[in-house]
Amino acid sequence: MTVLLGDPVLEELRQILGTDHVLTGKADRLNRARVPAPFPVHRWAERMPDLVVLPASTEEVAEVLRLANSLRIPVVPRDGGTGLTDGAVPLRGGIVVDVKRINQIKEIDLDNRTCTAGTGINALKLNEVLARHGLIYPDDPASYPCSLVGGRIGTSGWSLIGSRYGHTRDLVLSFDHVLPTGRVIHVGDGIGRKITKSSSGYQLKHLFMGHQGTLGIATEATLKLFPKPEAEFSPFWAFEDYDTAYRAVGALARAGVATFAGAVLFDEWKVDYLRRDDEAYIPQPSSVKALVCAALYGYEDEVRAGGRRLLRIARSLGARYLGDEISEGDWAARHDRYATPLHGRTRSGQVVPMSWHCEDASINYTNLPAVRLAWHEIADRLRRESDVFDDWGMFAYTNGATGADYLTEIDIGIWEQRLDDAAWAAWVRAKRDLAAVALAHGGSISACHGSCREGEVDLVPAELGGGYDVMLDIKRAIDPNNIMNPGKYLLDQAYAEKS
Amino acid sequence: MKYRYQEEMSPPPVQRVTDVAITRFEHVFEVEPGLMTEHVTQQTFPNWDTLRLVRSRADHLAWMHRHFADKVISGEELLDDLDE
Numbered sequence: 001m002t003v004l005l006g007d008p009v010l011e012e013l014r015q016i017l018g019t020d021h022v023l024t025g026k027a028d029r030l031n032r033a034r035v036p037a038p039f040p041v042h043r044w045a046e047r048m049p050d051l052v053v054l055p056a057s058t059e060e061v062a063e064v065l066r067l068a069n070s071l072r073i074p075v076v077p078r079d080g081g082t083g084l085t086d087g088a089v090p091l092r093g094g095i096v097v098d099v100k101r102i103n104q105i106k107e108i109d110l111d112n113r114t115c116t117a118g119t120g121i122n123a124l125k126l127n128e129v130l131a132r133h134g135l136i137y138p139d140d141p142a143s144y145p146c147s148l149v150g151g152r153i154g155t156s157g158w159s160l161i162g163s164r165y166g167h168t169r170d171l172v173l174s175f176d177h178v179l180p181t182g183r184v185i186h187v188g189d190g191i192g193r194k195i196t197k198s199s200s201g202y203q204l205k206h207l208f209m210g211h212q213g214t215l216g217i218a219t220e221a222t223l224k225l226f227p228k229p230e231a232e233f234s235p236f237w238a239f240e241d242y243d244t245a246y247r248a249v250g251a252l253a254r255a256g257v258a259t260f261a262g263a264v265l266f267d268e269w270k271v272d273y274l275r276r277d278d279e280a281y282i283p284q285p286s287s288v289k290a291l292v293c294a295a296l297y298g299y300e301d302e303v304r305a306g307g308r309r310l311l312r313i314a315r316s317l318g319a320r321y322l323g324d325e326i327s328e329g330d331w332a333a334r335h336d337r338y339a340t341p342l343h344g345r346t347r348s349g350q351v352v353p354m355s356w357h358c359e360d361a362s363i364n365y366t367n368l369p370a371v372r373l374a375w376h377e378i379a380d381r382l383r384r385e386s387d388v389f390d391d392w393g394m395f396a397y398t399n400g401a402t403g404a405d406y407l408t409e410i411d412i413g414i415w416e417q418r419l420d421d422a423a424w425a426a427w428v429r430a431k432r433d434l435a436a437v438a439l440a441h442g443g444s445i446s447a448c449h450g451s452c453r454e455g456e457v458d459l460v461p462a463e464l465g466g467g468y469d470v471m472l473d474i475k476r477a478i479d480p481n482n483i484m485n486p487g488k489y490l491l492d493q494a495y496a497e498k499s
Numbered sequence: 500m501k502y503r504y505q506e507e508m509s510p511p512p513v514q515r516v517t518d519v520a521i522t523r524f525e526h527v528f529e530v531e532p533g534l535m536t537e538h539v540t541q542q543t544f545p546n547w548d549t550l551r552l553v554r555s556r557a558d559h560l561a562w563m564h565r566h567f568a569d570k571v572i573s574g575e576e577l578l579d580d581l582d583e
Contacts, residue, residue: 129567136567229577232568233577279528282520297568307577315581324573332560335567341504341538349519352538 013053013095016063021101023052024241030097033077036338037084037453038357038431040424041416047089049076049096056101058176058219059185064219065483066182067437068095073488075180077213079120079151084142084358085450087155087212091487099150101424105129114173114194116222126223134299134392136228141448142337142358153218158448160246160334160359163401164261164297165226169209174223180479184219193222209475215478226269229297232306234331236293237319238284242268243369245290248317249396250365252294253403257306260297263398264499266291267372269295270393270411273397276345280326293321295331318391344413347383354390354413359431361438362447363408368396374437375410378430388403388415390425399447406446410434417495429456439463452488460489507545527553 013022017090023029033047036478040046055061068075074094081088084101090096102118109115117126124145127136142148152493157168165171174188187205190198230318238247249265263289266274268289274281281288294310296303303328311321321327337356344354363371372394382389390413396406414427423447432455435445439459445451451460461468472494474483510523520528527549535541544552564571 013543124566140567229568231562231570231572233572233573233574276519277528277530278530282516282528296572300570300572303572304577307572307574308580311574311577311581319575321578324575327574328564328571329557329560332563334565337561345534348540349534349538351535 002062004058007420008388009067009073013051013064014066016067016258017055017060017220019055021054021056023054027151028052030488032078032081032098033089033100034089035081035083035086036355036357037086037089037449038427039089039416041132041419042421042424045149046091049090052095052096053099054098055081056102058102058178061097061099061102061178061217061219062182062184063168064095065178065180065371068150068483069181069481072481072483075234075483076153076485077150077217079148079154080122080143081151082141082147083151083155083212083223083449084360084454085155085212085446087450087488088151088355091485096481097217099219100148101498102150103148106220108135108225109194110135112194113225114222115225116220116269117149119148119153119218119221120173121149123149123152125450127364130225131228134228136227137171137223138226139168139223140335142162142334144335146338149221149223150218153209153221154211154213155450156206157408158399159395161261161295161297163263163398164259164482166224169206171224172205172209173224174205174221175208175218176214176290177218179216179479179486188222194287196224210450210451212488214475214488216484229299231296231298231300231303232331233296233303233332234293234327235307235311236291236330236467237314238288238322238323239290239292239319240287242372244318245292248314248319249292249398250403251317252292252310253365253398253401253487255309257296257309259294259296259302259306260310261297261403262405263292263294263461265406266293267370267394267396268390269376271306276477280322280330284322291322291404293327293331299415346387346413352387352415356392357412357414358409358449360407360409360446360448361419361434362399362405362444363396364405364442365403367388367441367443368406370410371408371441371443372396375408375434376440378408378433378437382412382430384427385425385426387417388418389413389427390415405443405447408438408443428455432458435459446491449491457488502547510546510549524553548559557564563582 074092076090076097078088103120106116152168179280189195190200253261293433379391394410396408399405434454475491476494513521
């Protein structure tokens with residue numbers, strides 16, 4: 001699709017949304033062509049949308065989708081644009097629906113402890129309002145200051161403090177959803193807006209979360225609220241080897257402390273990376289080889305009691321507490337990883353501008369050590385091939401309160417300005433290999449980001465098995481003309497017979 | 500309040516911390532300048548601006564704590580409890 005001034009589509013969209021809310025400028029489109037996921041900068045033009053629309057309501061989104069569906073125009077929803085799997089990146093041009101104007105708080109229900117808001121709202125801004133009522137919406141990604149509720153729904157996001165409060169799938173009770181045909185439905189547990197548990201009918205809420213924009217657009221959501229925590233405790237500990245740190249993080253996660261909101265394991269490569277540039281770790285003695293942190297939230301008496309228990313466990317396993325300053329500073333920074341200016345190193349040690357690329361998987365506790373070694377081999381291969389890549393080490397974050405599995409991530413710096421076809425092909429191959437390791441160890445390709453990018457997506461049918469065939473059937477039934485985010489998740493296959 | 504250009508453009512002497520990091524102001528670390536000569540070169544900052552950046556980061560982190568909880572519990576205090 002190529003939209004030119006005077007095009008009837010453009011005029012019709014202006015009728016629906018007003019002239020100011022239909023953008024065709026190059027800068028408007030360039031800025032909505034990418035996300036922080038690895039991006040082939042040298043092929044930026046291939047990801048450009050033809051135009052951008054800024055609807056202000058569910059009805060306007062529905063009208064845009066009705067028009068696009070009737071004319072078979074691709075549509076890509078975009079919220080904060082902070083996703084790490086290209087969900088908001090157009091692959092076939094078309095219309096980007098930017099939902100940032102749908103950001104009003106419609107209701108705060110203090111008795112039922114819920115809030116209803118447009119999905120264009122950001123959790124940080126929402127929580128500034130909720131704090132006046134002593135409440136919090138505890139969905140806490142690394143992109144907390146800049147991601148939006150709608151993107152969290154579209155990606156079924158993961159929260160840093162999800163072991164205490166749940167992740168996006170648990171915190172979003174229900175939402176209005178515009179189907180690709182323009183029909184508006186409400187999905188939740190049952191039909192209720194504020195119901196936390198229903199056994200009525202199919203559980204559609206989960207179907208319409210994490211689809212990466214391939215099944216429509218969420219426009220208004222009702223969210224679960226909690227009392228704003230009275231106290232926070234976020235101890236960081238140093239270890240002299242990875243194995244001891246690994247045992248410690250497992251013991252902390254399995255301790256059953258009610259206020260436990262999460263624990264994180266940093267491996268040797270991560271510590272080496274932090275020693276280059278992070279003020280907390282540059283001065284640490286060379287004996288520090290791995291780190292663990294934990295976070296607790298709740299009432300002060302509960303947090304103190306739980307904190308003492310975790311400190312006892314950590315001490316019994318040889319941990320050295322890093323002190324209040326490092327613990328508090330580093331934990332606060334985890335809510336806001338997107339603000340960090342980044343640079344990497346060439347193999348000769350020279351500083352180069354690099355962007356942060358975090359590749360994730362869901363891995364059971366017992367498989368973390370093996371996955372770590374296999375993933376670093378892949379990163380080492382990239383590093384040997386080119387100065388475009390730098391291994392920034394691994395984290396493992398608890399997915400839940402029982403310590404069964406972890407969001408396992410390897411951070412790789414990429415010198416995007418130097419990407420060319422050969423380097424991009426090496427990256428895609430590495431991405432596929434990282435996903436294969438996760439599956440070979442009984443894990444899932446992604447705990448948080450999704451898995452629809454080049455490389456990893458090739459293995460999604462293998463991961464889901466017969467479930468992938470059902471996914472194709474669902475896509476074809478809900479989006480008969482394949483207008484929603486076409487090209488993602490290999491879903492074009494759903495239309496192969498039809499075409 | 501005074502501002503003397505020469506003073507502001509003369510940072511304290513360098514102290515080496517590691518092979519890849521130096522420090523000029525207490526608790527403020529910088530990349531070893533020799534590593535920023537080919538692809539990314541160092542900018543010249545007046546002293547006040549260097550310290551402003553560091554303090555702003557600290558302000559931001561303190562704000563983030565207040566945003567998520569009313570109070571931060573001290574681990575050092577809890578460890579003292581365990582020792583008693």
